[in-house]
Amino acid sequence: MNPAKSVVEDNFERNIDKFVLKVNRVRQRASNIQQHVGKINLPQQEDTMLLQAVGELQTALEELQVAEEEMKQQNEQLAIARTNVEAERQRYQDLFDFAPDGYLVTDDAGMIREANRAAKLLNVSQEFLIYKPLVNFIPIAERRSFRAKLNQLLQTDCFQEWEIRILPRNQTTFDAAVTVSTLSNLEGKPEGWRWLLRDITVRKQTEAKIRDIELQNLQLQEMARLKSHFLAVVSHELRSPMNAILGFAQLLLRQSHQPLATNQENMVERILRSGKHLLALIEDILDFSKIEAGQLQLKLEELNLAELITATVEEMRPLAAQKNLALQVDFNLQDSLIYSDSVRLRQILVNLISNAIKFTDAGSVQVKVEELLEDRIAIAVKDTGIGIAEADLKQIFQEFWQVNQSISRKHGGTGLGLAIVDRLVRMMQGKIVVESQLGQGSTFRFELPRRVQRREIFS
Numbered sequence: 001m002n003p004a005k006s007v008v009e010d011n012f013e014r015n016i017d018k019f020v021l022k023v024n025r026v027r028q029r030a031s032n033i034q035q036h037v038g039k040i041n042l043p044q045q046e047d048t049m050l051l052q053a054v055g056e057l058q059t060a061l062e063e064l065q066v067a068e069e070e071m072k073q074q075n076e077q078l079a080i081a082r083t084n085v086e087a088e089r090q091r092y093q094d095l096f097d098f099a100p101d102g103y104l105v106t107d108d109a110g111m112i113r114e115a116n117r118a119a120k121l122l123n124v125s126q127e128f129l130i131y132k133p134l135v136n137f138i139p140i141a142e143r144r145s146f147r148a149k150l151n152q153l154l155q156t157d158c159f160q161e162w163e164i165r166i167l168p169r170n171q172t173t174f175d176a177a178v179t180v181s182t183l184s185n186l187e188g189k190p191e192g193w194r195w196l197l198r199d200i201t202v203r204k205q206t207e208a209k210i211r212d213i214e215l216q217n218l219q220l221q222e223m224a225r226l227k228s229h230f231l232a233v234v235s236h237e238l239r240s241p242m243n244a245i246l247g248f249a250q251l252l253l254r255q256s257h258q259p260l261a262t263n264q265e266n267m268v269e270r271i272l273r274s275g276k277h278l279l280a281l282i283e284d285i286l287d288f289s290k291i292e293a294g295q296l297q298l299k300l301e302e303l304n305l306a307e308l309i310t311a312t313v314e315e316m317r318p319l320a321a322q323k324n325l326a327l328q329v330d331f332n333l334q335d336s337l338i339y340s341d342s343v344r345l346r347q348i349l350v351n352l353i354s355n356a357i358k359f360t361d362a363g364s365v366q367v368k369v370e371e372l373l374e375d376r377i378a379i380a381v382k383d384t385g386i387g388i389a390e391a392d393l394k395q396i397f398q399e400f401w402q403v404n405q406s407i408s409r410k411h412g413g414t415g416l417g418l419a420i421v422d423r424l425v426r427m428m429q430g431k432i433v434v435e436s437q438l439g440q441g442s443t444f445r446f447e448l449p450r451r452v453q454r455r456e457i458f459s
């Protein structure tokens, strides 16, 4: 028997064969009767009646023959349908067998009735899995809750993504996501469950890693906040005594009634120089921590950029002169009025120009101002100094970062100047870029809107 044929189909075919046999027998008898009638000598009337009866029998037989043909035709169609059903069933069987997840079918007592290959997740071969209780593969400590869930399942049709631990034979447990749906019989009564098991160990590990990273991130944010706060407090506390030291050192140098001896004067001058250096450093740390904490507010006002640049460059000229460097300004703005923060703009220029002088031994430093489209301006500080290697350019605006610490130490500095410049330019809705070649020089160029917009929070 074809295994795909159902019992119903088989009975149906057998019945047709029997029916065809019977029709053939009746037909045979009818033709026998007809032959006999032809031979019998009956009175006229009876003869006619008999012939009529035989005629009707003949008609009934013909009708039966038609019915028989129709039945045969239906039978052929049934055979085609059966082949299609078989192909479909095979497709589903393949899907079931080769699916990457574990598929199981259990009865309503939780006994495994069918399992695909992926059920090797349970470390038992497919055939030995049949008739084993599924609960055998649940860790003992979790069996009670598993059974409770099974009871719940009798009331529900489907459980999505139920996470359980699975204990494969002779192996350690793993996390699995289970989807269970109820199997019902023809009357709609639940008679078992279809289980889809997926090993989610990797997913769980990734989730745990993400949680760890998020936690670390929060801790880092908190540490950064504490660091900024600490720097702000410490630098604020250092500023007042430092100003007092500077003030008294200046007083000592200026007082005329008790002049200092030459070596004393030298010492006080050194106190003053070192004090100024320390104060500048404290100011940088304070500014940077304020920017980081989002506490630095721009003081926007109408200002004359030409005047601001000229004044700043003149302040720096003695520094450039000490190193015999030419310091030039190339100003190309029609209208030099802009709306910005003069103190912070000056701070940006001082940082860039002093770096340019610091890292240039011969040649020149040039400040170039030009008009851009869409009401923007560009300011570039160009030097002919030591330059910066391409690999170092990426980190150049990072706080406390210095290209060559021994060179930077010789020149002094904290590595905060460019980080502050970058943050200030961004607060002013601009951006800064740097172009440089080792031994040739560097150009720091920043763009700004003519009118900086007031914003409450800067990031």
Ligand code: ADP
Residues within 6 Å of the ligand: 351, 355, 356, 359, 383, 385, 386, 387, 388, 396, 401, 402, 403, 404, 408, 412, 413, 414, 415, 416, 417, 418, 419, 442
């Ligand atoms: P600092 O100058 O206090 O060290 P900065 O943040 O201003 O800190 O600069 C960071 C580093 O970038 C400097 O130590 C230096 O290595 C490099 N740098 C900055 N400006 C220039 C420049 N014009 N030419 C060459 N190197 C520079």
